[in-house]
Amino acid sequence: MPNTRYCEPCPKEFLKTRNPEPGTRNPIFFLLLAVVLLLSSETAFAQKKAAAGKACSLTYRVGFSDLEAHLFDISIEIGNIREPAIEVAMPAWSPGRYAIYDFAKNVQEFTAQTRSGEVLPCGKIDKQTWRIQTRGARDLKVSYRVFGNDLSGTFSVVNRQHANYNGASVFAYVVNHKPDPVHLIIDPPAGWKVMNGAVDREGQHEFDFANYDLLIDTPTEISSELVVRSFEVDGKTYRVVMNQPGGVTGDVDTFVKQIEQIVRAQTATMGTPDYKHYTFLINFDPTGRASDGMEHLNSTQVCVSSTLETPYGRAEALETASHEFFHVWNVKRLRPVELGPWDYSREVHTRSLWIAEGLTSYYGDLFLGRSGVYSPEQMYQLFARQMSYFESLPGRKLMSVEQSSWDTWFIVGAPTRQETSLGRTSVNYYNKGEIVGLLLDLEIRGRTNGTKSLDDVFRSMFKAFYEQPATTYYLKGKGYRTEDFLTAVNKVTGTNFSDFFERYVSGVEPLDYNGVLKYVGLELITPVGSGGEWSFRDVDQPTPKQLWIRKGWLTGVVSQAVGK
Numbered sequence: 001m002p003n004t005r006y007c008e009p010c011p012k013e014f015l016k017t018r019n020p021e022p023g024t025r026n027p028i029f030f031l032l033l034a035v036v037l038l039l040s041s042e043t044a045f046a047q048k049k050a051a052a053g054k055a056c057s058l059t060y061r062v063g064f065s066d067l068e069a070h071l072f073d074i075s076i077e078i079g080n081i082r083e084p085a086i087e088v089a090m091p092a093w094s095p096g097r098y099a100i101y102d103f104a105k106n107v108q109e110f111t112a113q114t115r116s117g118e119v120l121p122c123g124k125i126d127k128q129t130w131r132i133q134t135r136g137a138r139d140l141k142v143s144y145r146v147f148g149n150d151l152s153g154t155f156s157v158v159n160r161q162h163a164n165y166n167g168a169s170v171f172a173y174v175v176n177h178k179p180d181p182v183h184l185i186i187d188p189p190a191g192w193k194v195m196n197g198a199v200d201r202e203g204q205h206e207f208d209f210a211n212y213d214l215l216i217d218t219p220t221e222i223s224s225e226l227v228v229r230s231f232e233v234d235g236k237t238y239r240v241v242m243n244q245p246g247g248v249t250g251d252v253d254t255f256v257k258q259i260e261q262i263v264r265a266q267t268a269t270m271g272t273p274d275y276k277h278y279t280f281l282i283n284f285d286p287t288g289r290a291s292d293g294m295e296h297l298n299s300t301q302v303c304v305s306s307t308l309e310t311p312y313g314r315a316e317a318l319e320t321a322s323h324e325f326f327h328v329w330n331v332k333r334l335r336p337v338e339l340g341p342w343d344y345s346r347e348v349h350t351r352s353l354w355i356a357e358g359l360t361s362y363y364g365d366l367f368l369g370r371s372g373v374y375s376p377e378q379m380y381q382l383f384a385r386q387m388s389y390f391e392s393l394p395g396r397k398l399m400s401v402e403q404s405s406w407d408t409w410f411i412v413g414a415p416t417r418q419e420t421s422l423g424r425t426s427v428n429y430y431n432k433g434e435i436v437g438l439l440l441d442l443e444i445r446g447r448t449n450g451t452k453s454l455d456d457v458f459r460s461m462f463k464a465f466y467e468q469p470a471t472t473y474y475l476k477g478k479g480y481r482t483e484d485f486l487t488a489v490n491k492v493t494g495t496n497f498s499d500f501f502e503r504y505v506s507g508v509e510p511l512d513y514n515g516v517l518k519y520v521g522l523e524l525i526t527p528v529g530s531g532g533e534w535s536f537r538d539v540d541q542p543t544p545k546q547l548w549i550r551k552g553w554l555t556g557v558v559s560q561a562v563g564k
Contacts, residue, residue, distance in 0.1 A: 358433010
């Protein structure tokens, strides 16, 4: 709705004071202008001062007094309180994992007291929120314990071997104070090291975060058995932190070198990220229970359901790491408008998860090939398997990838005890989003004779949305909508992709695999009957143009004319 307050015509008398007759001055105007400017500056200063005055001081502390019982000891010291009552809430979900898990169900022994030790009345007002009567206290301390025995990218675990937490599952927030700065103190068991994306020096146990959102965006591994390797790319330090019960086995040096190859390939395409260092937290689980990955602003949590010494464990770790690292640009910085800052109390819907996750899956696999960690043929096999799986889903005829993004709260990782028909009526935006990403990239290359690509679209979006002034307290930049992505594709290519989006993104038309694979001289082979694997192969006598476009796709480097 337009703001009509400032759209009314100016009176002629006022215009005359703004534009006096030549050779004349209006002292009243300049006096009024000076007063307005002074008042404006004082008002702005007063507003900033008032906002600062309303902020609480927040100090979180993590302890470990009962490893056998799988308990985290959490306290929050809350200072500069102005309200007669404050509310403290546990998130119902965690960014990156779009399902309601109700982390409050693992909270126990919740208490609140003043600095002098007076116990304050507190109680739940809903499933995840406690209201505390301050009784005039300006400072108080909240204490509680959290049960955690799940190693994953969402939950937390603590036992005699190690502790690994994901912030949303252990840290409550003070309602209306998520933007306030946070100080964190971790008290590890004797001999255990603390590692996360915020560690700047050896032995660091205390950290400062600009707000609660960044606090819980920093998963942390605490153990006596950590294996740490590091390397540098473009002046940034990358740390690979590995943990496995009994010690990490396998060729660590080769594995870290492959991680470095992936980092170099992705930064060569997307540019050097705006962090000082990045941390890969990788847990290898010989029991085979853990298999997960989760993106964070300057780190990732990777849980592998095998050991590094097994071919399966190494492949799982590399494929997950490649996916999660591309999130540095896609979703952690360039993000849908609904994702950050977040409402942790309920579902947050967006139609753009096929971009945030599906296209990240595409690039995760693409960069395994571009980096040289996988051969082109191995990369092709990853794509062919995604296509084979998608074509096995009856829901592909019923649900679009855009609708899958919106309904993810029912589909991907959502806990349920009720039998549903989702297995027959839905698709996964990771899976179809990856395939749509491949088709979109090759269609862009085909329409532009190989001179433009999806890489260019992402770089354009990153500049237009992330590399801009902040619109919220959370990060710089602003969020995008699906429509913005289509606009960027059209602008980069100089053609109209509305039909492509209508058919494959918001629609459920059959995907035309060979129609786009032909641009790079490939075709999809689907075996007759069961038992065979889908695969790619060269078309008969691929042309120089097809091979040239394929080379640009596989390397990420293109020139403006065929053959160069």
